[in-house]
Amino acid sequence: MDDFDCFGFLRRVYFFKDLDDEEIGLIAAACTEEDYAAGDILFVEGSKADRFYIVIEGRVEVWKNFYDPKPDLLAVHGPGHFFGEMSMIDDLPRSATVVAKDKVRVLYLNREDFRRLIRERSAIALSVMTSISYMVRSANEVFVEDLRRRNEELERAYGELERAQAERLRNERLSTLGKFSSLILHDLRNPLSVLKGQLQLMELQAEEPDKLRAHIRASLGEVSRLERLANEFLDYSRGEIRLDMAVARPSELLARVEDGIRDRLEREGIRSELVIGFDEPVILDAERVLRALHNIADNARKAMASRGGVLVLRSRREEACLVFEVSDSGEGMEPEVLEHVFEPFYSASGQGGTGLGMLIVKNIVEAHGGSVRLRSAPGQGTTVSLSFPLRA
Secondary structure (H helix, E strand, O other): OOOOOHHHHHHOOHHHOOOOHHHHHHHHHHOEEEEEOOOOEEEOOOOOOOEEEEEEEOOEEEEEOOOOOOOEEEEEEOOOOEEOHHHHOOOOOOOOEEEEOOOEEEEEEEHHHHHHHHHHOHHHHHHHHHHHHHHHHHHHHHHHHHHHHHHHHHHHHHHHHHHHHHHHHHHHHHHHHHHHHHHHHHHHHHHHHHHHHHHHHHHHOOOOHHHHHHHHHHHHHHHHHHHHHHHHHHHHHHOOOOOOOEEEOHHHHHHHHHHHHHHHHHHOOEEEEEEEOOOOOEEEOHHHHHHHHHHHHHHHHHHHOOOOEEEEEEEEEEOOEEEEEEEEOOOOOOHHHHOOOOOOOOOOOOOOOOOOHHHHHHHHHHHOOOEEEEEEOOOOOEEEEEEEEOOO
């Protein structure tokens, strides 16, 4: 150390601020100078701790989990800073990895030499304890201040998140309200137009009983359609279905579905078939099951509207379940359409609809503890199966 004033340098290091010249001289005599190139590793995490370092020139970086994909930089030390000081006190391995950030000159003191000095000179031991106590206190203050700052940032971020969430929910409600409004207006307009036309015909043909009765039946059918639409919106808006259980026969339910859709099927050249394979009394919410079956049957009608076909309404028993099946010979569905069938407001039909029909079907069946299955392929028609557990 011919050109380096080790004594003068150590005199300025905080770690030894309370020592006299003689004690500084003893420490300087025990120190060794060493140089490192940028990128050199002075020691690695987990290695034996046997030296205490003081930076003369350059900078070093202290890393935790240095060899991990995402290591943590704990500190950067420059001239006059020391590191590895805990090796002078305990026998634990290194807790971090130190790497030269620039070309670095350091002084190091071996642990055994340092321990010898503090055994011989109590003032050195007291100075070290005072310095380390100050370091711990400072570290705690920095940690608390950093924790306070992070908590404030978290509070601000949480407030912003709450505001963003409230805005998102508001936009979703407005979007849902817009969809509801559009669907309601569209789907109410059609049956209302039909009712208006039927009433006008009834007025003109009031003296012809047969024609009058036909118009009344058509009008009642449109009223039923309006009731189903209203009930679908109510069930969806409530978010739950409360069942009104009663005894019913599968054949009666399927017959009512066929009766309710017969006029439309005839106008579009579609033939219907009833296949009753199971007709024992069952316990279920007849009106809601009827609505589910009607939704599926009407979807089947739409799928065959352009070319006619056959609609099959079937009941059968499958183990401990009653199964209703609605099959059509229509155009079928592509796989990407099948993926979205039960999503609200989704409709692949060009003939209108709430986009809630199949979701309501699923909710009704699952409220009974049952399940829905779909089988469909382009050009091969569609079969929808509703499975209801039989109740004693």
